[in-house]
Amino acid sequence: MGVIKRVVKPVTHKGKKVLQSRAPKIIEDPKKTLFLKGRKASQYLQNVMKDLYLLKSPGCIMRNKKHDLVPMEDPTLLEILTKRNDCSLFMFGSHTKKRPNNLIIGCTYDEHILDMFEFEVTNFKSLAEFKNEKVTQGIKPCLIFSGPIWEQSPQFTRIKSLLIDCFQREQVEAIRLQGLEHVINFIVTPDNKILFRSYRIQLKKSGCKTPRVELEEIGPAFDLTLRRTKEASDDLFKRSLKQPRELKTTVKKNVSRDKLGSTHGRVHLGKQNIQKIQTRKMKGLKKSSKKNKKVVKKV
Template identity: 55%
Template sequence: MEFFSKKSDSSLFIFGSHNKKRPHNLIIGRMFDYHVLDMIELGIEKFNGLRDFKNSKSAEGSKPMLIFAGDLFDLDNDHKRLKNLLIDFFRGPTVPNVRLGGLEIVLHFAAFGGKIFMRSYKVLLKKSGCRTPRIELEEMGPSFNFVLRRTHLASDDLYKKSLKQPKALKAKKKKNISQDVFGTTYGRIHMEKQDLGKLQTRKMKGLKRRKGEIKVVPDEAESSPKKAKEQ
């Protein structure tokens, strides 16, 4: 399994089997550095496919919204890891923006009574008389009733190590750069106070001083008008 994971550069895998001891068995897992990190075995007790629901389906490639219900997903360690694994499986590619019309699928996972119920819904946008549409959910399949059988989980240290993001992938924060609600980029420039007396201006013949011309200081002219008159 690790060989094929490295060969195909795949970090997630799923394996289905059926035998007398473990009927309708499903194993999902993931890799870290091309070695098995987590594996969770689920038993399928009930299944309804897409053909069992006679309604319209969502478009292929739609990004689903994931909902997890039940205290076990927050309290039990196995269910916590299963929740994290399911998010890796169904979250899809990372995108900066999603339009409202593109939110078509809801995947709902509920943990109750030692079982895990998975339901798939299509989002219907109805007229509401205002700008925000009214939302309705219509089950479109597939649906599963799982039971948690066996787990093979990584240690806490290895799990924390797998969560570390490489420095090369971290977005560097750009100082003094901001954007407004319309996406326009603004930059702030910090400059020292300029001395206008040393400012280089364009040289013109009319501004040149003639020989023998005496420079008059404004302060001295105001303080001693007689002296300025004599000059």
């Protein structure tokens, strides 16, 4: 039996605007992240989530109330909370004797859980421990994924896709060099640990037009060890990546552009019979009949 969705009809004008903002769009708004705490959350893990919240703000929501959630066993309540807060991404922190400093990162599709990955957080250094200048809040970061495992392992490819959704902001068509201030580097070690590192970009004089680039670590810094996963099926994951027809670019055949930006087109014509081409009717071009031809005799 299929799932019957209840259609919500707005009562007020404000409710109508809220439902319209949550409706599907051709170009979707930047994804928001919901930060939640479990029944028990250590201060160590709360500091991790607080620094991640500062990196992602203003595109995120932090809930300080503790929730009785076990996402890996029953994600129903989590789906309700993400829908209520209009967030398609979430980070859930909990601390137990069996799984200390536990961080679950996941995403939703069509108001249901798509992917979830559970990590153990270790070697944490907060933003306050780095005594240097920080980047501007809300700036778009440059994401770097170091290590061949990101492309070789299907599981880490899914994690990479999730991390890109978590930390990217609005899509831009052009980038200004002075606007690049922040770099987030995800490094995979041979023992499959993910190292999270954050840097500030410094542009210094180099004696030529291209400046010399230096990276200064600003925090936070921590390591993630993968514990459990809950991944969607390949068909569902492929369906979540589907784009509307309006965004798909149509390739024009036989049209090319050169280095100067000029457009060149190639036209294909069929075989032509010159004798049957219709030309302008002129008296001089009119063919004379054989009867009217004069026979010229040789003298």
